[in-house]
Amino acid sequence: MKIGDIARAAGVTTSRIRFYEKRGIIAPAVRGPNGYRDYPEELIAILRFIEQAQGLGFSLKEIAGVDVAQGDHPISCDEAIRLLSGKLDSVAALIAEAKERQRRIKALIAELQGRKQSAA
Amino acid sequence: MKIGDIARAAGVTTSRIRFYEKRGIIAPAVRGPNGYRDYPEELIAILRFIEQAQGLGFSLKEIAGVDVAQGDHPISCDEAIRLLSGKLDSVAALIAEAKERQRRIKALIAELQGRKQSAA
């Protein structure tokens, strides 16, 4: 499949696919006699996987570390659980931070409203 | 006060102060006869205010919009409440998103652990 076919099928741009290739996130494409990239159908699933992983909060760097498209072992179940657990922790930390911000903002609003009352 | 004095007092770098000035987040400094920036002591509080606002999730663009250092009216109480309430909403949205991620990650982990059990 040519890059445009893959792009349409996976719902991503062609530039994004080239970008991933350049960054080593997906394996370099086999080239046809005209120099065009020729990708296996499996890349569609890989690209969807990447979007999914991004949606879960994984950076491209982290995704690249999984070697998803390097033809290596497709990552062990234990490894996947380990990665997900790590991300779970960082998401929890993010939530805690956001809640703290929320708390402080609420306190500020309350203070300002109190000031408004006493001024009135 | 010279830029270095302000920087030390406020706990920021001099480059950051110049950056803020260039971006219009703080007012351009008065210059001494040697061309050195000469800042009023009040800038220290303004810089601290900026850090605080950033900590609450406000971008520099949003902070600049407040015209904190333009010598204008120092922002009305109602206006402050409005801005804070808006930020409160976006923080709530952020938390909701993060929780959704958390939920999905947990579901994935559970699925993988189930797979491990059935494989064992």
Add this chain to the structure above:
DNA sequence: CTTGACCTTGAACCTAGGTTTAAACCCTAT
């Protein structure tokens, strides 16, 4: 044989919030 759609490359551009660097100037102490 030309038009249009596709592909190639490298490089520049974008947001956000700064940092770093280079080359120059100023001030104070010794």
Add this chain to the structure above:
DNA sequence: ATAGGGTTTAAACCTAGGTTCAAGGTCAAG
């Protein structure tokens, strides 16, 4: 007068995740 610290400027660099551009090659249809 010279060393050291401070200051000035513009411009380049950084992370992240891409997009956009320019200039050119390829392919199938009409």
